[in-house]
Amino acid sequence: MTVNLTLLVLMGALFAIGIYLLLERSLTRVLLGIILISNGVNLLLLHTAGRAGLAPIYDPDISAEEYLDPLPQALLLTAIVIAFALVSFMLALIYRSWVLARQDELADDEEDRRIASYANVHDTEEDAELATETTEFADDTDSSGRQLLNPRRGVDEVAGTDAADEAPASGAMHADQLDVTIGAGRADGPPRQVPADPDVEPTAEPDTDPAEDPDPTEGGQR
Amino acid sequence: MNTEFLNFTPLAVLIPFFGAGFAFAFYRNKSAQRAITIGALVLTVILEVTMLSHVWNGGAHAIHLAGWPAPFGIVMVIDRFAALMLVVSSIITLCVLLYAVGQGAAEEKDDSGPVSIFYPTYLILVAGVSNAFLAGDLFNLYVGFEIFLTASYVLLTLGGGESRIRAGVTYVVVSIVSSMLFLITIGMIYAATGTVNLADLALRLADLDPSTQLTLHVMLLVAFGIKAAVFPLAFWLPDSYPTAPAPVTAVFAGLLTKVGIYAMIRTETLLFPGERINTALMIVAALTMIVGILGALAQADIKRMLSFTLISHIGYLVFGLALSSIIGMAATIYYVAHHITIQTTLFLVTGLIERRSGTSNVLRLGGLAKISPVLGLLFFIPAMNLAGIPPFSGFVGKLGMMQGGIAENTWITWTLVIASVVTSLLTLMAVARIWTRGFWRKPEDADETPERQLMSKTLAHSRAANKRYLPMSMVAPTAALVAMSLAFSVFAGPLMDFSRAAAQDMYERTPYLEAVFGPDRTEGVRDELEEFAATFLIDYELDDGGAAEHAPVETSLQPDDEAADVVPEITDGDDQ
Structure with a gap:
C-alpha cells in the first residue's frame, strides 16, 4: 500500500497537537484538541484507500487496479458527520458551563x-x-x-x-x-x-x- | 427452521428510530409522546422475544440490507447471543421507561422543559444499542456506539444543572476519545485486510503477520475497554453516572458498559480467537474486580457505591471472556444478562430510596426497613443477588466462571478464582453496609443528621407518607425487574443450556460465517474452524443426563484428562 508522506506527517502533527490540547484543563482547548484528533483520524481513514486512482464508476475498459477504493471515503463521510455532531454538542456543553459557572475549565469532583x-x-x-x-x-x-x-x-x-x-x-x-x-x-x-x-x-x-x-x-x- | 421471520430483524433498530421521530413531532403533547414511546418499546420487546424464540434452537441468521451480498453490503447478524442481549436490553429499557413515566407523573410540576427531549432521546438510545448488538461489520458497530453514546450525552446532561454539566464534560470527552481510538483501529484494520465485515475479517485476519494482529487486537480491546469500564480505563464511570436522574443512571449502568463488553466478546471470539493475550486479560480482570470493589467500600453515597460495584463486576465478565473455554463463555453470557438486570434494578431502587428519604447518602439514612418493608424487599433481593448468594442468579453465573477457571487449572486462573471469591465477599460487605445503615438502624442513630422525611412522628405517619413518595407506577416496574432477576435463577437450567449453545456457536464460528456468506464459502474452511474450536472445549461428559455439566464437583480433583491436554504449560500443584 502506498501512503502519501505529506499527509502522513500532517496526520502525525494533528494527533500530537490534538493530544497535547486534550490534556489541558480549559474546555475550549479540549474541544480544539478533539477537533484536531478527529481530523487526524479522518486523514487516516483516507489513507487506507491507498494511492489516488480513478473515480469508481464502472467502465469495462479500465482494469480494477486503476480505480480508487471508494469505501474509505464512505466511512470518512460518516465519521465527519458524527464528529461534527459531537463537536457541536461539546460546544453547547461548554457554553452551558460558561453560563452557569462562568468558568471554562474542568471542575473537580x-x-x-x-x-x-x-x-x-x-x-x-x-x-x-x-x-x-x-x-x-x-x-x-x-x-x-x-x-x-x-x-x-x-x-x-x-x-x-x-x-x-x-x-x-x-x-x-x-x-x-x-x-x-x-x-x-x-x-x-x-x-x-x-x-x-x-x-x-x-x-x-x-x-x-x-x-x-x-x-x-x-x-x-x- | 423457519427463518422468514428473522428477515424483520432490522425492525429492532427501526421501530425505536421511527418512534423517536414521532415522539419529536409530538413534543407539545406530552401524553401522545408518552404513548408513542411506550408503544414503540412494547412493539420492540414483542418483536425481539419472537426473534429469540426463532434462534433459540438454531444458529445465526444474517440480513443483507438492500440485498447487497456480504463483504460489500451492510449485514445485520442475529445469533443466540445477540438475540438474548436484545431481549434483555429491551425488557430493561421498557421497565426503566415505565419507571421514568411514573416519576415524571409524580413530579409533574417541574417536568416542563427537558422531558419533551427525554422520550425521543431515550428511544434513540435503544435504537443505538440494538444496532450495536446486531451489527455485522465493524463500522456499523461504531455507528451503533455513536448513536447510543450521543443519546447518552443528552440524557446525562438532561436539564443542564451544574453538577450534570461537570459530570457530562468528563463523560463526553472520555467517550469521544475512545470512539476516536475505535475509529483509528477500524482504519488500520481496513488498511491491513481491506474489509470491515466481521465475518470476512474472521477469515482474513488470521493470514496477517502475528505482530500486526496483536497490535490491532490490543487497540480494539483498549477502545472497548474504555467503553466497558475495565479497570485502568474505568476512572470516568463513578464520576459521571451518579449525577444523572435515577432512571437514566439505571439504564446507563445496566446497558452501556455491557455493550462494550458485548463488542469485546464478539471481536474476541470472532476476530481474534486464541489465547495469546489471555493472561494479560486475566490480570486486568482481577485488578478490575479488586480495585472496583475496594472503591465501592469507600463510598458513602449509594449511587456511587453501585457505580464502583458495576466496575468490579465488569471484571467477572472479562474473566469469563479470558478463559477462552466454552464453559467460561457460557457463564459469561449468562452473567451479562443477569448483571444488566441486577444493576439496573439496584439503581432504580436507589432512586426510590432517594425519593422516600430525600438522600442517597447512607450516612443520613436509617429505618427504611420499618418505614417501607416493600422497599426493603426490593433492595434486599437484588443486593444479595449482586453479592452472589446461592439461590440467586449471580451465584449461578459466578459458579460457572469459577468452574471454567478451575477446569483450566493454571496458576493465573486459580488466582482469578480466588480474586472472584474475595470480590464476591467484599460485594456482600458493601451491600450489607447499605442494608444495616439504611434499612435496619433507627433514623436517630444515623452518623449525620438524618433527613426530615425519615423522622415522622409515628410509624403510621411514615407509612402514610409512603403513598406519596413511592407511587405504584414507580414501584411496579422495579418489582417487575426484581421478578425478572428471580426468573434468571428459576430458569437457570435452560438458560445455561442456551448460553452454552451460544458459546459453542461463537467459538466454532461456522454458523456465523455460514449465515453471512452462505454455505459455499464457509465449506472450505469448516474443518479447519471446527478443529480450532475443539481446542476450546474444556468440557464434561454429556451422557450422564447433564449431572456433570451442572454440578461438576469433581473438576478440581481430576483436571488431568481433557484439561491437561489443552493447557499443558504450567499446572498448579496444589490441587492434585
Missing part, C-alpha cells in the same frame, strides 16, 4: 474530594487548591479600569502568585506548580491586569461565582 478527606489522604499534587485559570474570553476590567462582572480570574491569580506565602502546608513544590500553571496561561493569552488590591476581592467573589462554594453533600446526589 466534590465527592471524590470528600472521600479522600475521610481517609486523611492529602496528596500535595492532586489535592492542592489549583490556581483556577478560568477563561480567556473575559477581561477583569473594562477599558476604564473598572471591575467587570467576572472578577474571578483576578482573584485566582492573586491567590495563585501569593500561594507560596499563604499556604505553607502544601510546600514549595506546590508553589512552583502554581507558578508554572499561571505562567503557561499567560504565555499565549493576552496580557491581563492583576488587581493591585487583594482586599477588595473577597466581597465580590461569593455572589458572582456560584461554583466557588459548592455544598459538599450535594455533589454526588443530583
Whole structure:
C-alpha cells in the first residue's frame, strides 16, 4: 500500500497537537484538541484507500487496479458527520458551563474530594487548591479600569502568585506548580491586569461565582 | 427452521428510530409522546422475544440490507447471543421507561422543559444499542456506539444543572476519545485486510503477520475497554453516572458498559480467537474486580457505591471472556444478562430510596426497613443477588466462571478464582453496609443528621407518607425487574443450556460465517474452524443426563484428562 508522506506527517502533527490540547484543563482547548484528533483520524481513514486512482464508476475498459477504493471515503463521510455532531454538542456543553459557572475549565469532583478527606489522604499534587485559570474570553476590567462582572480570574491569580506565602502546608513544590500553571496561561493569552488590591476581592467573589462554594453533600446526589 | 421471520430483524433498530421521530413531532403533547414511546418499546420487546424464540434452537441468521451480498453490503447478524442481549436490553429499557413515566407523573410540576427531549432521546438510545448488538461489520458497530453514546450525552446532561454539566464534560470527552481510538483501529484494520465485515475479517485476519494482529487486537480491546469500564480505563464511570436522574443512571449502568463488553466478546471470539493475550486479560480482570470493589467500600453515597460495584463486576465478565473455554463463555453470557438486570434494578431502587428519604447518602439514612418493608424487599433481593448468594442468579453465573477457571487449572486462573471469591465477599460487605445503615438502624442513630422525611412522628405517619413518595407506577416496574432477576435463577437450567449453545456457536464460528456468506464459502474452511474450536472445549461428559455439566464437583480433583491436554504449560500443584 502506498501512503502519501505529506499527509502522513500532517496526520502525525494533528494527533500530537490534538493530544497535547486534550490534556489541558480549559474546555475550549479540549474541544480544539478533539477537533484536531478527529481530523487526524479522518486523514487516516483516507489513507487506507491507498494511492489516488480513478473515480469508481464502472467502465469495462479500465482494469480494477486503476480505480480508487471508494469505501474509505464512505466511512470518512460518516465519521465527519458524527464528529461534527459531537463537536457541536461539546460546544453547547461548554457554553452551558460558561453560563452557569462562568468558568471554562474542568471542575473537580466534590465527592471524590470528600472521600479522600475521610481517609486523611492529602496528596500535595492532586489535592492542592489549583490556581483556577478560568477563561480567556473575559477581561477583569473594562477599558476604564473598572471591575467587570467576572472578577474571578483576578482573584485566582492573586491567590495563585501569593500561594507560596499563604499556604505553607502544601510546600514549595506546590508553589512552583502554581507558578508554572499561571505562567503557561499567560504565555499565549493576552496580557491581563492583576488587581493591585487583594482586599477588595473577597466581597465580590461569593455572589458572582456560584461554583466557588459548592455544598459538599450535594455533589454526588443530583 | 423457519427463518422468514428473522428477515424483520432490522425492525429492532427501526421501530425505536421511527418512534423517536414521532415522539419529536409530538413534543407539545406530552401524553401522545408518552404513548408513542411506550408503544414503540412494547412493539420492540414483542418483536425481539419472537426473534429469540426463532434462534433459540438454531444458529445465526444474517440480513443483507438492500440485498447487497456480504463483504460489500451492510449485514445485520442475529445469533443466540445477540438475540438474548436484545431481549434483555429491551425488557430493561421498557421497565426503566415505565419507571421514568411514573416519576415524571409524580413530579409533574417541574417536568416542563427537558422531558419533551427525554422520550425521543431515550428511544434513540435503544435504537443505538440494538444496532450495536446486531451489527455485522465493524463500522456499523461504531455507528451503533455513536448513536447510543450521543443519546447518552443528552440524557446525562438532561436539564443542564451544574453538577450534570461537570459530570457530562468528563463523560463526553472520555467517550469521544475512545470512539476516536475505535475509529483509528477500524482504519488500520481496513488498511491491513481491506474489509470491515466481521465475518470476512474472521477469515482474513488470521493470514496477517502475528505482530500486526496483536497490535490491532490490543487497540480494539483498549477502545472497548474504555467503553466497558475495565479497570485502568474505568476512572470516568463513578464520576459521571451518579449525577444523572435515577432512571437514566439505571439504564446507563445496566446497558452501556455491557455493550462494550458485548463488542469485546464478539471481536474476541470472532476476530481474534486464541489465547495469546489471555493472561494479560486475566490480570486486568482481577485488578478490575479488586480495585472496583475496594472503591465501592469507600463510598458513602449509594449511587456511587453501585457505580464502583458495576466496575468490579465488569471484571467477572472479562474473566469469563479470558478463559477462552466454552464453559467460561457460557457463564459469561449468562452473567451479562443477569448483571444488566441486577444493576439496573439496584439503581432504580436507589432512586426510590432517594425519593422516600430525600438522600442517597447512607450516612443520613436509617429505618427504611420499618418505614417501607416493600422497599426493603426490593433492595434486599437484588443486593444479595449482586453479592452472589446461592439461590440467586449471580451465584449461578459466578459458579460457572469459577468452574471454567478451575477446569483450566493454571496458576493465573486459580488466582482469578480466588480474586472472584474475595470480590464476591467484599460485594456482600458493601451491600450489607447499605442494608444495616439504611434499612435496619433507627433514623436517630444515623452518623449525620438524618433527613426530615425519615423522622415522622409515628410509624403510621411514615407509612402514610409512603403513598406519596413511592407511587405504584414507580414501584411496579422495579418489582417487575426484581421478578425478572428471580426468573434468571428459576430458569437457570435452560438458560445455561442456551448460553452454552451460544458459546459453542461463537467459538466454532461456522454458523456465523455460514449465515453471512452462505454455505459455499464457509465449506472450505469448516474443518479447519471446527478443529480450532475443539481446542476450546474444556468440557464434561454429556451422557450422564447433564449431572456433570451442572454440578461438576469433581473438576478440581481430576483436571488431568481433557484439561491437561489443552493447557499443558504450567499446572498448579496444589490441587492434585
